[in-house]
Amino acid sequence: QSVLTQPPSVSGAPGQRVSISCSGNDSNLGAPADVNWYQHLAGTAPKLLIYANNNRPSGVPDRFSGSKSGTSASLAITGLQPDDEADYYCQSYDISLSALVFGGGTKLTVL
């Protein structure tokens, strides 16, 4: 059982918009601790997608955006492309556990 809760899967057709939620509590997202998002394509190194809630590293398309409110966060992907098919993980810090924590991951399927 992951400290941060994500839906196991989401799907969308090419060109559509999808959103992936990440739910925590007052010891992590609500502490408030920043949330980061990673994209993980099978067999490759995970890649930083969003940092500090809503910031994109250079090179990440603006189709990817992040938001956070209270104990919840979300990742939105617009203009879905087949290459977006991957696992997405939220990550934060939990002050009660004194540990970096991840969500369980969400598998995005592009139909």
Place this chain on the structure above:
Amino acid sequence: EVQVVESGGGLVKPGGSLRLSCAASGFRFTSYSMNWVRQAPGKGLEWVSSISSDGSHKYHADSVKGRFTISRDNAKNSLFLQMDSLRADDTAVYYCVRDLGSSSAFWGQGTLVSVSS
């Protein structure tokens, strides 16, 4: 070009030991904290250990505390994970990660550790 390359994975019997290494290049190693994150087969990502840039502060997940030890050699741009008393549930791909949780986070390709008799 920034690179972190893990090595040292393999098959080990329960109760055995293994030492993972991570060779860093393309950035000032001494400026960054470093981490190990693992992914068990069919499971999500799990933080394992972190070490500060100068090696003075070390942190381990409860699941590995007392069994795993993170260390670094800044003169050789290298990160290590000494894994003792290995168990079957330690089987995973282990990733070396620069500055996890920040804008400069960067992951390696991972090395597979299998614990089985």
